[in-house]
Amino acid sequence: MESSKPKHVALDFDNTLAYFEGGREGIFDLFITLNIPRDVVEVAYKATKRSGGFNIDKLVDEIEKILKKSIDEVKVKVLFSKWLERSLKLYPDTEDLVANLKKKGGSFSIVSVGDQSYQEQKIKLLGLNPVSINIVPTVGDKPTILQKLVLETGRPIIYIDDKATELDSIRKCLNEEDVQTIRIIRDDSPYKEEKSKYKHKEITNLGEVKF
Numbered sequence: 001m002e003s004s005k006p007k008h009v010a011l012d013f014d015n016t017l018a019y020f021e022g023g024r025e026g027i028f029d030l031f032i033t034l035n036i037p038r039d040v041v042e043v044a045y046k047a048t049k050r051s052g053g054f055n056i057d058k059l060v061d062e063i064e065k066i067l068k069k070s071i072d073e074v075k076v077k078v079l080f081s082k083w084l085e086r087s088l089k090l091y092p093d094t095e096d097l098v099a100n101l102k103k104k105g106g107s108f109s110i111v112s113v114g115d116q117s118y119q120e121q122k123i124k125l126l127g128l129n130p131v132s133i134n135i136v137p138t139v140g141d142k143p144t145i146l147q148k149l150v151l152e153t154g155r156p157i158i159y160i161d162d163k164a165t166e167l168d169s170i171r172k173c174l175n176e177e178d179v180q181t182i183r184i185i186r187d188d189s190p191y192k193e194e195k196s197k198y199k200h201k202e203i204t205n206l207g208e209v210k211f
């Protein structure tokens with residue numbers, strides 16, 4: 001009988017592998033020292049999310065649009081880099097998953113929604129070394145990438161995400177023989193209350209994933 005044990009795990013990034021200590025809202029406080037009100041930053045941040053995902057250049061542009069004047073971009077970037085390095089952390093069980101995969105000869109990739117350069121910056125900062133990094137612009141774009149990964153690595157593969165609707169969009173397009181969907185329950189996930197339409201295996205620790 002053909003072995004059906006997965007050897008490849010594809011994972012979402014934010015609140016699946018990594019999180020911001022103190023929350024992603026920490027970014028809003030960076031601008032207080034520049035006398036830019038928090039509510040201005042929040043509105044600007046939401047605008048970047050609507051236009052292909054957040055990055056710091058877009059945030060500066062949006063803030064300048066609202067304030068109708070230029071701000072100290074160099075200073076903003078220094079503050080932002082320091083905040084990122086200080087706050088972005090791997091969940092402890094991410095390292096357990098990576099170690100388990102290594103022991104069993106498996107591999108992992110990252111499939112994330114957002115701005116290409118910012119997502120890559122975060123992944124590199126944490127020293128993760130996936131076989132591939134796939135950044136898609138919007139929610140619901142992941143099935144095409146997963147189909148490609150199945151063809152490259154052999155089926156089945158596992159896909160893990162904290163967002164129920166992303167898992168649903170994958171199950172809608174790809175069957176269980178190709179992609180096994182797993183929801184990681186994270187207390188600090190912004191999608192903790194999302195309900196899923198399809199049934200997905202649920203775990204609270206990436207170390208629980210079996211190969």
Ligand SMILES: [Mg+2]
Nearest residue numbers: 012014015162
């Ligand atoms: Mg996520």
